[in-house]
Amino acid sequence: MITQVPAILLQAAPTTFEEGDLHQGLIIAIVGLLIVFLVLIFLSLFIASLPKVLALVGRVWPEVEEHRAISNEADDEDTEMELLAAIGFVLHTEFQRQASGGQSAK
Amino acid sequence: MDIFTEFLQTTGFASMTFGNLIMIVIGVVFIALAITKDYEPLLLVPIGMGAVVGNIPMIPGMSLSVYDSESWIITEDGTVQYIAGSVLSYLYAGVEHGIYPPLIFLGIGAMTDFSTMLSNPKLVLLGAAAQMGVFLTFFGALCLGFTFPEAGAIGIIGGADGPTAIFLAAKLAPHLLGAIAIAAYSYMALVPVIQPPIMKLLTTRKERLIRMAPPRKVSKREKIIFPVAAFLISTMIAPGAVVLLGMLFFGNLLKESMVTERLAVTARTSMIDIVTILLGFSVGASTQADTFLKPESLRIFFLGALSFAIATASGVLFAKTMNLFLKDKINPLVGAAGVSAVPDSARVVQMVGQQEDQHNFLLMHAMAPNVAGVVGSAIAAGVLWSVLT
Incomplete structure (x- = not known):
């Protein structure tokens, strides 16, 4: 007798869809989008403030052109x-x- | 005579199915589109040829297909025997284990200039707005009866980023990887066809004529600090994106640091080319008729198109909303570039803008949301991966 263990069986089986899951899905979608916005807002704020911070740093440690x-x-x-x-x-x-x-x- | 009959039974003609034939035709169409229409040739040619190769009927008992991976068997006497996988399965392992996409991100990072984004930080938000396509499609896929992990993998098609879509599909829904990859790359190739009607529909002529101020000069120091700081900010909030963003910003640091030019050149030329060949070919080869030609593939293609449309519309509408609060108005066409198909969607913005005003150069402005879109889609993938695993 030969028993073969396919790799796919070792992976987690996909969860099954149930009626009440739409509500949970909507929450995941909204929270996920908010996280993306949050990260990019932080990134945007950082980029906006970077020249000002560098101007201050530049007084002590001037940027070398070459x-x-x-x-x-x-x-x-x-x-x-x-x-x-x-x-x-x-x-x-x-x-x-x-x-x-x-x-x-x- | 028996040997001859046996040989005939092993030929492709004997075991060819109608599905195999359809997939071979699809592969040939991809190659033809790439060559005649110049639609993403670097991707469609390897994928198309891979689809042709993957759909030649395999000889039973021989390890030839991408799915013939290595295995261990326990024989009757209790000994464990190793069976080697097919050559294609080893190439496909890079897709299956999500190795190729981060390497492609390394190359993308090494070729991306973030200057336009650094010079106009508010345009970063357009890259976030376009990710609405990802999350609304995720919800749409749930409504169509897909499971959570499947819906997450399908939703990311709206990120318009092939490597990200493959990465997430490999992690969340490996059985849908072929369909998702083909849908993502097909729609990326069709960006010049899908986006312009939506952009024109959602903007007035007056808005399309808006000229934006030229971007300021960005210092070298800003460019060097950005990849490290952006990586820290992004992954502290969304650690799931650490693999893709780590490689993206690492590649960019190689480019901007000025001391690793050789590494940056290798990452953005030879390495990304090699990985693209392996990725495209093995993804194509994974589209075997029996795994690809299913009703769910059609639903994935439908959702993918919807996802692209929503992403484009969200970017444009968000830019219009931002204009309500801004003194220096943004040309809302630029919002469509939040879809991270770099640089195709930025080129489409330039093309549509110049149809109204020949002297309006939007390309450099569109590159800002375009690269922000790459970051945004990687974050979206990271979020979905961490939530749905």
Whole structure:
């Protein structure tokens, strides 16, 4: 004999609907909607007050326009440009030297 | 000859049912709509192909279907034997256990810019108003005889958020998951068709012409603080939303923190794409005719359409109500974007607004209730999950 236990049986069975449940359903719907509104009202109030709070904080701890990571990126870019310029200069000098060497050989 | 006859009996032609055929046609229609009409192609193509794959008749005794999950059996001699599930069942496990939706929320968070919402906080309320669709449909589903958990899972279709609908359906009514997911994504694809008539019906031309002040510049510090603070505020009140909102705001923090750009890029590109493929395909494959083609699926589709309509109407009407008290009026069309189909419903607002005034740009304003709608629908899902479990 083989007994298989399907996974679906291990889950809770759905509750059955009864006549008086509509009233309870209506309460759940209203309370649920109120909770959503409550959260978003709080969120809205927080967002509205955030600039004012940050203005106060900004007096003590001013906001830095550029972040460290961005400044590092900018530094990297500068270094890269300098490196390219140096390589360009060396190549240019070398080509000129070769060109002048070639002419003299002729 | 016997082997040949046996082989013929295992072919799809021999065991194909009329229901399978209908589902394959539906899958092909989804693919065609995505390709020809450009209706949510990133979702409809995987779902459509999944529906085609899932409705090829399976060979008895072989683990092929999404529902052939792993199991343990007790044999006659009392030993326990493990039977591996099908490949599709392992892919479907991410849907079944609600793993994919939070990962999609992570990607959404990493691609969402909350600036417009931060610059005009009163528009957040429109995202809450649109959730009326969820709760009224929940009540409507109860009236139609669905159980509480089923009604909750159906109601969330009105949140216009596919991952949220799948997440809640997997938790509350896994047997309806296929129908709910298909309804949610179908109506999301049909946002440009469903919303405009309702928006025009509920607004006057004068209202549609209202121009809104451009949003203020939001500082970087605000953007960084917001995801952490918003997460704390939301989940302290509605802890059921912790999974979805946690991932959403975590993704947004990756984007805004400036120091995790690589992670943010991965979350909003490669990762969300991979998860969308797995989610769409496995949801499509779960729509096997014998589980999907039932009268209750039709009722779910009806309730889903109703839910979208109510959500759109609630957003627009709430914006009109807010205008009674506001000095700087809101264009009530923006209320329709409280339906969290990002960014489709915001685009519809822009489109309907520009039909009246070519120079009225409502898109950026509509993005505020749009992203608030994402937060609102996740909270609604969390509330329903915690109450109905």
